Every structure is written in structure tokens, then in C-alpha cells.
Amino acid sequence: MRDQACTRDDLLRRALEGPFPERDALLMVGRFSPLRPLERIRLLVTAPQPEQLLGLDHYQVEQIIGRPLRRTAWNPRQLLADTELDRRWLSLDERWVLWFGDDRYPSHLREIYDPPALLYGWGQLREAGRRGVALVGTRQPDQEGEKAAFATGYDLARHGVVCVSGLARGIDAAAHRGTTGAGGTALAVLGSGIDAVYPASNRPLGADILDQGGAILSEYPPGVPPQRHQFPARNRIVVGLSAGVVVFQAPEPSGALISAEFGLQLGVDVMVHAAGASWTGCLRLLQAGASLVEGARDILDLIAPGVLGEEAVPAGELLSPGAAAEQTKLALFDSPGEIPSREVHR
Incomplete structure (x- = not known):
């Protein structure tokens, strides 16, 4: 061999x-x-x-x-x-698959050790080429953590920053809701086939991401059910699309810590939000040298200017939603997918 x-x-x-x-x-x-x-x-x-x-x-x-x-x-x-x-x-419209060698494949995603050979996508392909900020954390946050994730997603979107997460329960969903609430762009990376948002309760949120001009991505083809080992693999893509990783609340062990470790390996900024500073996983990250942040301004101060791919807009100016996005996408999420899949716990 x-x-x-x-x-x-x-x-x-x-x-x-x-x-x-x-x-x-x-x-x-x-x-x-x-x-x-x-x-x-x-x-x-x-x-x-x-x-x-x-x-x-x-x-x-x-x-x-x-x-x-x-x-x-x-x-x-x-x-x-x-x-x-x-x-x-x-x-169907706004659906695509990219080969690693395609010019449209996100160049920064090629920097991870094992980039996806194929990247399936749904939504605006151009947004996948912009480096964003990953907002990650537990599926079971407290009220403070959920509020902080929403506010950070909202404020980063107001500054023209793409917010990247996994469309999971808890922190991921709160951050995506904040982003779409501000009319901003979100990238959601699935740990299941590209046609199956998991959990199913987040399908309306996935539709909002598409309607706002964002994109949903996966390295798994349509019909692949969610399986436990696919979620840690998904996290490396979340980080590979990002210039920084913000962990809100993370127990030990957790998928958010896996994302942070990928970030450290890749050399991107790893941050802990103050709302989760006392959580065991976040404490370990802070002891390892992660920066403590309280909001979007702190995050943008840490990330080198120009790394995010576009000049930030003034904080007082909201981004407009994706141009003429049709509100019919939600109906596409109402079906369980073309191949039945079972719910899994992770």
C-alpha cells in the first residue's frame, strides 16, 4: 500500500x-x-x-x-x-455539484487536509466562495447562549459577513435565525444528504437561508440519511469555509470543540463568546489560547481586514435580502426526501 x-x-x-x-x-x-x-x-x-x-x-x-x-x-x-x-x-434551479478542481470550488476550502472531492449545493453558488465566520455550539444552550448566538449572527450580517454553521438545533439554528433576520447571508453545511435538512424542524429555517440568497452545502448526495459519524466530518467543512470560529457554549466533549480543533489546525482565529465562558469545553479553549469575545465588533477586530472577502458595510446599514428570491422554496422542504431516512441522535 x-x-x-x-x-x-x-x-x-x-x-x-x-x-x-x-x-x-x-x-x-x-x-x-x-x-x-x-x-x-x-x-x-x-x-x-x-x-x-x-x-x-x-x-x-x-x-x-x-x-x-x-x-x-x-x-x-x-x-x-x-x-x-x-x-x-x-x-432543478439553484442546485449544483462542484468538483475539487472546479474554478468555482471555494479556494479556502481546499486548504483543509481532506477537502471534499464533491460539494453539492443548493442556493447561491457565489456566496460559497466568500469566506465567512463559523458560529457553533451546543444543541442544548441556555437562554443566554441562544440569545448571544442570535445577536452575533444578526450583527455580523449587518456588517456584510457571511455566517457559517451546521443548521443543527440550538446554537447553530439561533445564529442562522439571527443572520436571516438581518437580511444577511448564511451558509449551512449539512451532515446528511443535500436534499434532507436535519433535524426536520429546521426545514423552514433552511428555506429562509435560501430565500435570503444564502446556500446549503453537503458532501453527501441526495438521499443519504444522517448518521452519527457524518456530523464531525461536516464540521471540517464549516471551518474550511470560515476565517474564524466562534464557540458559544460547548460541553466536553462536543461537536463544537471538534470545530474549534479543526480551526486551530487550519490556523484560523478561534474565539469563545462570553456567554459560554464558564462551560467546560469553552474553558479548555480559553486555557489553550482562544480569544474571549462579546459580540460582532470584537470578532471583526480579531480577524485580519480583507480576509472575509468583501469590505464590511457600515454597522447602521442593513443588507437587503437576496434579489427576487421566490417564497416557494419552503414547500420543497415539506417532503421528507426522496429516500426515507430515520432520525438519529448525536
Whole structure:
């Protein structure tokens, strides 16, 4: 087996410089769930056409990715048939899928160790290219934490900052509500298939994000149900899209701490909001050198000017909602998705 760590940079360079995979090839590899992100890139760099993928057997795929696949057999013809769901989903407006080497792929997301090979999106693609601020925390905040997350999302949006979170219960949802309440732009990264906002109670909020000109993103294709291991993986994308991470209230252990750790590894600003300074996870972050902040002004003072991609608007000026966004998107969230999924707890 080859040493994957030693060849990562060369692999990503080949992905950027090599031929663009055909769309059916992208969707086929996106459907093969056992693959890790860098393995998907390796397979698509090696076989960028669906005919090439159809010609590979299980042993050849193992040779390409450099490890055995014992649990799931490589069945390219079934994968190609399964992409019918993807093509149906992508046929509607404001839906897209990006390959790692696509010029429209967020350049800052490429900086994480294992960037998504494919990024499925719903909404305004241009907003995914702007670096934002991640607002994260527990699914069970107290009233002070929820209020602080809402206010921070609101104030950052008033300053023209994209707010990034995971559309989970608690802090994530409060921050997104604040952002949309100010007419600002939110990016929500799902830990499930791109067509299934989880939890279902946040579907109206997802619709608001789209109607305000934001976007919903996932590395998982339509119909993939939420599973526990997918949420920590989602957090690396939240951080990869951001110039700073603000943790509001985080117990230990928690997904918010995973996000903070990704931030420290990536070299982005990691901050703790004063509303959660006494929480065990936040205390550990402060002891490790995270900055304590009380609101949007403190956050913007810490992040280097220009990193957020656009000049901030004056604090007194509200952003206008996304241009002529149709209010019909909420109905699209009312269905449970095209493949039934079960609720999970994380």
C-alpha cells in the first residue's frame, strides 16, 4: 500500500491541473460511500470518465486508493443507475455539484487536509466562495447562549459577513435565525444528504437561508440519511469555509470543540463568546489560547481586514435580502426526501 500522506500534495495538484471529470463519473464516485474524501479525488484523477470507472473491478479500485475495501463491493453499473436520483435533483434551479478542481470550488476550502472531492449545493453558488465566520455550539444552550448566538449572527450580517454553521438545533439554528433576520447571508453545511435538512424542524429555517440568497452545502448526495459519524466530518467543512470560529457554549466533549480543533489546525482565529465562558469545553479553549469575545465588533477586530472577502458595510446599514428570491422554496422542504431516512441522535 502506498503512503497516502506523502502523496497528498501531488494528488491535489494533479486534481487541479488534470482533466475535468465527466459529470456522470463525479456522481458515480460520489455514490460509493466507503471512500474517504482524498480517495474519491484519487479515483477521479485516475478514472475521470464513466467508461473508465465501469471498466474497473473491485481489486483495481483497491489498488488505486491504496487500501482494501472489505465491506462494500465496487459495483459501477449499480452506481451509475443510482445517479438517476442525483440527476433528477440537480435538474432543478439553484442546485449544483462542484468538483475539487472546479474554478468555482471555494479556494479556502481546499486548504483543509481532506477537502471534499464533491460539494453539492443548493442556493447561491457565489456566496460559497466568500469566506465567512463559523458560529457553533451546543444543541442544548441556555437562554443566554441562544440569545448571544442570535445577536452575533444578526450583527455580523449587518456588517456584510457571511455566517457559517451546521443548521443543527440550538446554537447553530439561533445564529442562522439571527443572520436571516438581518437580511444577511448564511451558509449551512449539512451532515446528511443535500436534499434532507436535519433535524426536520429546521426545514423552514433552511428555506429562509435560501430565500435570503444564502446556500446549503453537503458532501453527501441526495438521499443519504444522517448518521452519527457524518456530523464531525461536516464540521471540517464549516471551518474550511470560515476565517474564524466562534464557540458559544460547548460541553466536553462536543461537536463544537471538534470545530474549534479543526480551526486551530487550519490556523484560523478561534474565539469563545462570553456567554459560554464558564462551560467546560469553552474553558479548555480559553486555557489553550482562544480569544474571549462579546459580540460582532470584537470578532471583526480579531480577524485580519480583507480576509472575509468583501469590505464590511457600515454597522447602521442593513443588507437587503437576496434579489427576487421566490417564497416557494419552503414547500420543497415539506417532503421528507426522496429516500426515507430515520432520525438519529448525536
